[in-house]
Amino acid sequence: MEDVFTLVRLRALDLDRAARLHRQSFEPMGERGWTRQDLAGLLSSPGNAGFLLTQAGVDVGMALCRVVGDEAELLAVAVDPGHRRRGAARRLLDAVIGHARAGGALTLFLEVGADNPGARTLYDSRGFGVVGKRAGYYPRVGRAAADAFVMRLNLT
Numbered sequence: 392m393e394d395v396f397t398l399v400r401l402r403a404l405d406l407d408r409a410a411r412l413h414r415q416s417f418e419p420m421g422e423r424g425w426t427r428q429d430l431a432g433l434l435s436s437p438g439n440a441g442f443l444l445t446q447a448g449v450d451v452g453m454a455l456c457r458v459v460g461d462e463a464e465l466l467a468v469a470v471d472p473g474h475r476r477r478g479a480a481r482r483l484l485d486a487v488i489g490h491a492r493a494g495g496a497l498t499l500f501l502e503v504g505a506d507n508p509g510a511r512t513l514y515d516s517r518g519f520g521v522v523g524k525r526a527g528y529y530p531r532v533g534r535a536a537a538d539a540f541v542m543r544l545n546l547t
């Protein structure tokens with residue numbers, strides 16, 4: 392299939408679709424997947440925005456971010472397991488970076504599990520650098536909690 396993505400801002404109507412994408416990406420990692428109510432709450436917070444990515448009408452990925460003052464945070468990015476390694480997360484990340492810049496942010500932060508090398512490679516490739524570590528930050532089902540790396544991208 393041709394890798395042509397369509398990106399839209401996440402609206403109230405799309406919450407079930409975005410929640411499904413989030414759940415099927417994060418629950419296998421032992422994290423709690425977001426419900427539509429979680430997403431509705433997050434989207435109603437000032438400065439928060441979401442994106443939904445589709446390809447030929449099929450839901451491929453979602454991202455959520457927050458811009459407050461001159462700082463932005465990537466809250467989540469998730470890509471349907473059947474559509475990975477085709478540039479979807481990179482497209483979503485670029486949308487978040489563009490949105491954060493347009494909103495006046497000078498830096499974009501995120502947290503990534505130390506047990507998630509694929510995501511870490513994605514962020515490394517976009518220029519993020521590790522600026523901190525939170526020990527035991529992510530509870531994991533059936534195994535020890537994972538450390539989180541705090542990563543930062545300079546937007547200026």
Ligand SMILES: CC(C)(COP(=O)(O)OP(=O)(O)OC[C@H]1O[C@@H](n2cnc3c(N)ncnc32)[C@H](O)[C@@H]1OP(=O)(O)O)[C@@H](O)C(=O)NCCC(=O)NCCS
Pocket residue numbers: 416417468469470471474475476477478479480481482502503504507508509510512513514516
């Ligand atoms: C991490 C995730 C969002 C990546 O989505 P994706 O659409 O497959 O990523 P992309 O195709 O845009 O990948 C871009 C680059 O990131 C890196 N990358 C992405 N996934 C990778 C993996 N599993 N292993 C190694 N590198 C990976 C590669 O450098 C890749 O470029 P390449 O394919 O040309 O080598 C996806 O695997 C996912 O939803 N995982 C579960 C949720 C999650 O971990 N979210 C991030 C939490 S911080």
